Amino acid sequence: MPGNFDVHYVAHLARIALTPAEEEKFGAQLSHVLGYIEKLNQLDVSGIEPTAHAVPMVNVARADEVTPSLTNEEALRNAPAKANGLFLVPKIVE
Amino acid sequence: MTAPLKLSQQTVSQLAGRLCRREVSAREVLVGCLEQIQRVDGRIHAFISYDAADAMAQAEAADKALAAGVTHREKPLLGIPVGIKDVIAVRDQPLNCGSKILGQFISPYSATVIEKLKAAGAVVFGRLNMDEFAMGSSTENSAFGVTRNPWDLTRTPGGSSGGSAAAVAAGECIASLGSDTGGSIRQPAALCGCIGFKPTYGRVSRYGLTAFASSLDQIGPFAREVRDVATVLGVISGHDPRDSTSVPVPVPDYGAALQNPIKGLKLGLPKEYMIGGLNAEVSAAVQAAVKQFEKLGAEMVEVSLPHTDYAVAVYYIVATAEASANLARFDGIRYGARVDGVDPTDLYCKTRGAGFGAEVKRRIILGAYVLSSGYHDAYYLRAQKVRTLIRRDFLEAFEKVDAIITPTSPTAAFKIGEKTDNPLQMYLSDIFTISCNLAGICGLSLPCGFTASPKLPIGLQLLGKPFGEETILQLAHAYEQSTAWHKELPPETTG
Numbered sequence: 128m129p130g131n132f133d134v135h136y137v138a139h140l141a142r143i144a145l146t147p148a149e150e151e152k153f154g155a156q157l158s159h160v161l162g163y164i165e166k167l168n169q170l171d172v173s174g175i176e177p178t179a180h181a182v183p184m185v186n187v188a189r190a191d192e193v194t195p196s197l198t199n200e201e202a203l204r205n206a207p208a209k210a211n212g213l214f215l216v217p218k219i220v221e
Numbered sequence: 222m223t224a225p226l227k228l229s230q231q232t233v234s235q236l237a238g239r240l241c242r243r244e245v246s247a248r249e250v251l252v253g254c255l256e257q258i259q260r261v262d263g264r265i266h267a268f269i270s271y272d273a274a275d276a277m278a279q280a281e282a283a284d285k286a287l288a289a290g291v292t293h294r295e296k297p298l299l300g301i302p303v304g305i306k307d308v309i310a311v312r313d314q315p316l317n318c319g320s321k322i323l324g325q326f327i328s329p330y331s332a333t334v335i336e337k338l339k340a341a342g343a344v345v346f347g348r349l350n351m352d353e354f355a356m357g358s359s360t361e362n363s364a365f366g367v368t369r370n371p372w373d374l375t376r377t378p379g380g381s382s383g384g385s386a387a388a389v390a391a392g393e394c395i396a397s398l399g400s401d402t403g404g405s406i407r408q409p410a411a412l413c414g415c416i417g418f419k420p421t422y423g424r425v426s427r428y429g430l431t432a433f434a435s436s437l438d439q440i441g442p443f444a445r446e447v448r449d450v451a452t453v454l455g456v457i458s459g460h461d462p463r464d465s466t467s468v469p470v471p472v473p474d475y476g477a478a479l480q481n482p483i484k485g486l487k488l489g490l491p492k493e494y495m496i497g498g499l500n501a502e503v504s505a506a507v508q509a510a511v512k513q514f515e516k517l518g519a520e521m522v523e524v525s526l527p528h529t530d531y532a533v534a535v536y537y538i539v540a541t542a543e544a545s546a547n548l549a550r551f552d553g554i555r556y557g558a559r560v561d562g563v564d565p566t567d568l569y570c571k572t573r574g575a576g577f578g579a580e581v582k583r584r585i586i587l588g589a590y591v592l593s594s595g596y597h598d599a600y601y602l603r604a605q606k607v608r609t610l611i612r613r614d615f616l617e618a619f620e621k622v623d624a625i626i627t628p629t630s631p632t633a634a635f636k637i638g639e640k641t642d643n644p645l646q647m648y649l650s651d652i653f654t655i656s657c658n659l660a661g662i663c664g665l666s667l668p669c670g671f672t673a674s675p676k677l678p679i680g681l682q683l684l685g686k687p688f689g690e691e692t693i694l695q696l697a698h699a700y701e702q703s704t705a706w707h708k709e710l711p712p713e714t715t716g
Binding site for chain 2: 132134137138139140141142143144145146149152153156157159160161163164166167168170172175176177178179180181182184187188189197201202204205206207208214216217218219
């Protein structure tokens with residue numbers, strides 16, 4: 128499938144703006160990597176369960192108790208734009 | 222006669238003894254580290270930054286505790302300076318992950334491992350350089366400049382925890398923490414000639430570690446002696462309710478495990494690892510180490526890990542897929558640098574386009590692709606199934622042996638710039654370390670020799686069963702104590 132790899136389209140899916148030079152370079156490099164990855168098709172994986180996680184643990188939850196957490200001020204400390212205790216973002220709805 | 226070791230070149234166990242006997246103060250040990258940084262870090266650049274005043278306050282607190290009679294039995298790292306990879310949060314200190322995108326970020330809280338180090342009396346200091354978001358094998362992908370190998374300044378220290386390895390090798394701190402997703406602790410330890418340990422997945426809490434690939438990431442220690450690695454690992458290990466992937470099993474006394482004899486332990490030598498592409502001097506050093514283990518009473522058994530050849534391909538699907546999800550949080554909204562746009566999508570694209578470096582962009586794009594509609598089953602699901610086969614290979618091998626012995630890296634340190642234009646070639650340099658993370662087992666690298674010219678360290682990798690850290694430390698300690706490789710000092714750091 129490397130031939131179909133549309134770096135411009137996928138970069139937009141990932142919300143990354145690329146320059147034309149980056150598109151050309153990354154497109155070629157990633158096609159090369161995808162070509163290498165094709166070797167997985169040599170294996171028969173029918174009947175094999177996928178591994179998402181090496182340690183089989185499910186539904187891990189801690190006690191539902193209130194514990195100290197960041198204050199509003201601490202949570203906003205690194206915000207690029209803030210006002211009235213809130214993050215400022217560009218207008219979403221007209 | 223060799224010159225006596227500087228304070229900053231001594232081990233945790235040596236310094237603990239001297240601090241306890243009041244031959245030196247924690248303040249003097251820290252000053253020794255800061256002086257060594259002054260002397261060598263202009264060339265090596267292991268540190269992105271450090272807060273000397275904050276470190277000094279911690280050292281003075283350690284001296285007060287020592288004066289009040291607190292011992293290293295109670296606080297095993299009392300007064301010991303430990304450097305931190307720039308991917309682990311330390312409250313009120315910068316956190317950049319080697320990236321521009323975090324801007325002037327200051328951590329609002331500390332990682333669990335940092336709280337544990339401080340509770341054990343350590344002087345936690347410095348932001349150690351790394352490949353951006355831990356993506357790389359050479360520390361060249363840092364927005365803060367490259368780190369250079371203390372054995373040869375024209376070569377890389379490996380990566381992604383290159384700063385953590387170089388700082389320990391160069392005697393700029395006594396121990397350090399790094400993180401390992403596909404070899405990022407073991408490979409730089411090998412290339413810099415120190416010891417690095419990636420614990421079993423779930424052994425150490427990752428609360429406060431910036432996530433790269435959540436099913437693979439693990440924090441671990443670097444030091445110049447196996448005993449020190451055991452001490453730091455003992456301090457940082459254990460279940461943490463704040464990390465749902467940390468496993469609630471007891472933490473053994475790793476220091477005590479070092480004394481156990483290795484006679485009769487079975488070591489597996491996987492035939493798939495002695496392959497073409499393996500440098501002849503590395504191969505010879507590993508085979509000499511095998512002989513040394515036999516001399517010490519270990520028994521060698523040939524094992525097979527038949528899916529080794531697929532590990533790099535699986536890794537670059539699984540790790541990039543997870544990274545594409547994890548790094549979605551760097552969107553310019555809640556923290557970090559922001560580049561304004563006409564609408565939110567434009568803002569995200571511009572912020573991420575300007576903030577991420579080339580390798581991070583490549584991996585996020587690859588990860589988004591292998592997860593995208595129509596390709597998920599062909600790439601991601603298939604890779605997860607091959608991951609099952611790789612894990613099964615190891616679990617079957619561990620039915621026959623107590624540990625597996627391999628080279629850590631196919632070559633010694635490579636030149637700066639040598640692999641930067643060929644990402645696939647860079648990825649293949651991780652061929653011996655990647656399977657360990659996919660299988661969720663533990664692995665350690667320690668020095669086992671040097672190349673002739675130039676003189677560069679060679680690393681030996683010991684892979685252990687899930688939660689089999691004690692056996693690995695025991696083997697590494699026995700080997701280390703019967704050889705002198707770990708005592709060699711890099712030329713850049715003496716004098």
